[in-house]
Amino acid sequence: MSEGAQPPTPKQIFTDLSVRLTGFDRAELAGTGMIDTYYDTLLRIIGEREAGQLFRYAAEALADDRRVGSGDAALEQKVIENPRFAAVVVSLIKLWYLGSWYPLAGDYRDDNGSTADDVEHVVSAQGYREGLVWTAAGAHPMGAKPPGFGSWAEPPTLIS
């Protein structure tokens, strides 16, 4: 898909990055209703300046990988394995999957400082309910989105 001449916005980059990190497509992520919240969460916790750097590297990597046509080689090298961003990526994946923010690794905090929000917390009840782990498990969040009477007796089906 061509974005035309317009460079992607930071939030678009954030979404594209999240798609690659989670294995869920844009529609699935948008369907959670959590993109804006998690974008804000990330900016609040690592700061806009550092987030800007992350998005710059991510945009480049995403573009590189897109040019090659398949694979995540550039993303892996420039973001996931990059000591500057590795810890952020881990927390971001967990955020999407579990709806909770998990504090950045100690080394990251030593190098980059820390913010008051960088503590373990459930971002919101909705974030909990929309945790991708439940969909990945072919289930539903415990205490929400009930599948209906007797559904548990049916053979499991995985949405993939």
Added chain:
Amino acid sequence: MSDTPDTPDTPDTPDTPDTPDTPGIPELPDGTTVDGQSPDYDIVFVGGGIATATVAKTVVEKAAAQTPPVYPRILILEAGRATAMSADKYDTYVEAYQEAPIKVPNSPYPASRSAPQPDVLDIAEVPSDKGYFVQKGPMPFGSDYARSLGGTTLHWLGTCLRMLPNDFQMRTKYGRGVDWPLEYTDLKPYYERAEWDIIGVSANVEHQYYPIKNVEKYFESADEKKMRKGRYLFPMEEIPSSYLDDYMAKLCADLTVELKDDDNKTHTFPVRVTNTPVARNSTPTKPDYQVVGAVGNADRGTRCEGNSSCIPICPAQAKYNALKTLYDLIVKYPDRPLKKGEKPRAVVTVRSQSVVMSVEHTQEKGKKGTVTGLTYKTYYEDGTPAVPHTVTAGTYVLAANAIENATLLLASEAANNSGQVGRNLMDHPLLLTWGLLEDNAGAYRGPGSTSGIAAFRDGEFRKERTAFRVEIGNWGWNFPENAPYDTVHDLVGGGTDGQARMWGKELRDTLGAILPRQFRIAWELEQDPEATNRVTVDDRYRDRLGKNRPVIQYDLSDYVKSALPWAAEASRQLFAALGIANPVRRPVYEPGDYTHYDADDAAAVEHDGVTYWVRGAGHVVGTHRMGDDPWNSVVDTHQRSHDLPNLYVVGCGSMPTLGTSNPTLTMTALAIRTGDHIAENLSRKADQK
């Protein structure tokens, strides 16, 4: 721990023990208190949970139906809050659960410093006074309860098994524990009423397989009019067994577990997966059965919808909770003067945030006496000091959970000629085992458990070691390994190197391959009553209102511990039949047995050189046992204090032994029996006026 366990107190032997009066005839001061004033209420209840709800409903309905009818004025004092009596407010509990970082049974329920509640997160190495309990050890007591209107039924699983006939005769049959002063047949009609009139239980008799000769006869009803030819029907059809249950049943179809006793004799246990009777709404078996939905929103919760969070909260209230019965009472018997032309009726008043501090009485040690009032404190959320009150009644009912009842009686020096108050504290110690199956079995769907294995619930082996029940869990490794959270942490990694190990499509697919194959079993051991397992009070430990906190001494007897290797061996044989005999440990994920017990866990128990973990089941039982002999029991078969005849002490605390059933159903049956008894006495009093 420095304290030596006390030997049971021998009560001061009176010259001639006060012989109880004619059983059943109350010694109530007939409508007046000792100082000649009219009491404020006919009955005051302490605690707004299922025991109170059951006794109150039974009394009100039965008293009104008697000749002459009686319409008691009832007060219910609840220490916690009453903030869930409408559907939207209940939803705030659901939201609190979803937002809780660690989801334990009490996560949804607002704790108050004025009415603190135990929490499993406070369990630590003993001795410890980290939480509400003061834990003296040698083991921590591993269970909690909720102090909110509705009580612990807010977060129970809803399992509703009756006790087996031999469970009532442990001394006679197996030389262990004590016999009950009642037999199964005495309680059977009350079990039926508990299942139909209070809780609403879903099950099919034909899918119940117990280690007794004739299961159909065990359920056979004396009510031939309601139950055709006595063939018992539960009020609702069974909750379907999970796909996981069926998967296990298939693989274990031919399994007979063989266990050797100390004399090398082999005991055999044919494994049969049994659908569990539960307090979750399903389809009525008879057209006249009215399913009870959510409080304040009757259309919700009329059938279990599979939220998979029975513990800690059923968002739909398809699972029974005591709010349902209490709500019904306050709607039908409101706390307001009768309107012109309104038929006479009972009045039920619920006063929350009211913590009972003491039972006032005239009892001297070794003698009988009368309860003359209760003192309580009402606290507010706005920081104003709690307000002390006194209330009087003709009849007093303590129904505040076994540990709270005992704490209150001990602090009041009441009803304890037997020296048994607070003693014989029991739980179902849980041995968890867990594994990863070869196939996708659809974990993380459905109620917490839909089936179990009943084979180990009874047998001659109970002379040597306790019985146990097997509960198959539907929520993967949620309990033992905090999954799916820890599974995600394992796969994504991060740790100190801070780098993601797995991500993207691979992460999604791998979680999809692992999580639905996780399962766990809880081997729920019967615990025997021991005088040294006890609740006491110590004035050094009080809460914010000045109420004594429960001080607990707890351990497992050798009799219980001897069941641990049996449960573990039964698990190994079961896992072998499931094709997952090989031991594996996280963070590796492959089919196998993941059970492991590390010695540094607060719940570690060592037996014969082997370490196990023993968790609490939330079944708080004992502390005011019932019996015929006032010198070794606290209450009689009507849960009436031997020492203070206008006092009833009700709940799981009255159970002399525990069997392998989750105790709530039995406690409810006993509460109905108590309700009948109180109603009869009210009528008799009315008659005498």
